[in-house]
């Protein structure tokens with residue numbers, strides 16, 4: 001009650017399925033899940049600007065981890081370190097260590113393998129200018145999988161992305177003909193088709209209406225047992241609803257680098273934050 | 288009050304100026320078109336003009352079939368050479384050409400666009416005519432390809448830059464190699480724009496005379512073998528128009544009309560295709 005109704009229990013709208021409470025509590029209690037991504041003393045630079053400073057956290061396997069924090073605190077930057085998307089930015093570099101299983105992410109030369117393992121869903125759905133089916137089949141085909149394996153992967157991915165019932169009779173239609181929410185689930189299907197282990201999502205619902213958002217959240221819920229999911233969100237209710245663990249980040253007021261303030265099971269972070277800055281943020285006092 | 292009046296006046300003046308210059312730019316185009324149609328129509332009215340080749344002065348029924356065939360074949364070969372290389376070059380510039388190498392290629396392209404086409408013709412002559420001691424359609428095609436190349440490169444680059452970066456990121460995030468994303472995702476998405484560039488280059492090559500003078504050289508009979516001298520529409524216009532005989536001059540106008548129409552159709556098609564590219568890019 002102390003935090004303005006932002007605790008997990010209170011944040012649920014009346015019509016939101018209640019079953020979510022149990023797994024969150026259960027998983028949090030069950031606690032120890034092996035670490036999938038071990039981030040240690042990570043700093044990140046865009047040229048001479050330090051965007052992240054000394055970030056350490058262990059992202060647990062087959063759990064949903066949310067990154068929250070005010071705009072500009074480096075959530076996207078951190079996410080893009082995990083699949084080396086920052087390679088596209090000239091003069092960007094990471095210092096420190098991010099280990100994915102045995103692989104040092106910041107140094108690996110096996111980029112394609114890394115990105116296949118660590119998929120990404122973007123803020124705006126970005127369908128390829130192809131049919132619905134070809135969107136999902138695109139990468140498997142280029143990876144040289146056989147015909148039947150591609151077909152199977154595509155169907156499984158579309159089903160797993162909770163899109164099959166809506167599109168199975170129009171797989172040949174252009175992907176652009178789908179609604180925004182469907183396009184976003186198609187992006188998720190496209191990502192699932194190459195069988196990733198980790199899925200990064202950068203504000204996947206920010207361009208969607210509440211109904212479409214709810215569908216994506218349900219989907220995240222269902223994928224959570226098979227995949228390690230890291231989701232950036234501006235919406236604290238969303239973090240409270242979907243994430244097992246939450247990391248709160250904040251920008252340093254003077255040097256403007258992003259830092260990790262607190263990382264804890266979601267219920268703990270929202271109900272009994274240890275840092276006053278976390279408390280301030282989740283009660284809406286600043287940020 | 289006063290200021291408002293001033294604004295209106297300067298606005299009106301600017302508008303008059305813009306429309307005026309547009310008109311000045313359009314007048315020559317309109318005149319050229321109208322005059323060519325007027326003078327060329329009498330030749331083009333006869334079907335034989337498109338079926339027959341050269342006939343000596345005094346013998347009726349001369350046509351431009353050999354020149355049309357030569358132009359189509361030489362521009363075709365030039366396209367086969369320049370378009371694939373140009374597309375790869377454009378892709379390279381966008382994907383890898385951020386540094387010095389890229390700037391150098393861009394500069395080379397710009398210089399090449401501005402190079403006098405007669406110099407390019409001389410280059411092809413030195414390279415492919417002089418050593419073999421005879422003129423050929425191939426040597427002309429190479430000259431035209433050199434002319435087309437920078438146009439294709441730069442329009443490809445422009446078309447690819449229209450594609451939002453999010454498409455590339457989405458492809459790379461799936462674990463696909465950069466060159467695959469470029470060639471198999473980005474290039475197809477930019478296809479209409481690239482086709483536009485290719486068509487512009489074709490239109491430019493089809494209308495060139497200078498690079499053909501000492502490469503294709505011209506031919507009076509219908510020749511489909513590009514290893515031999517070939518006729519071409521602009522060459523034919525050039526040769527016939529210089530003759531004192533009204534019959535030859537008449538045919539020159541006819542050939543000019545055919546050429547203008549061909550180039551115009553190519554240009555209009557390219558505009559149409561480019562609209563589709565913009566519509567498509569807007570949806571990505």
Ligand SMILES: Nc1ncnc2c1ncn2[C@@H]1O[C@H](COP(=O)(O)OP(=O)(O)OP(=O)(O)O)[C@@H](O)[C@H]1O
Pocket residue numbers: 046049051070071072073074075076077078089258
């Ligand atoms: N390509 C870039 N080049 C230079 N600086 C960048 C670049 N991208 C981000 N930054 C800077 O890095 C800092 C962190 O940006 P980032 O996009 O990671 O924030 P964010 O937490 O995702 O913000 P938001 O919630 O608004 O998406 C910001 O100060 C931003 O200006």
Ligand SMILES: [Mg+2]
Pocket residue numbers: 075076077202232
């Ligand atoms: Mg962001």
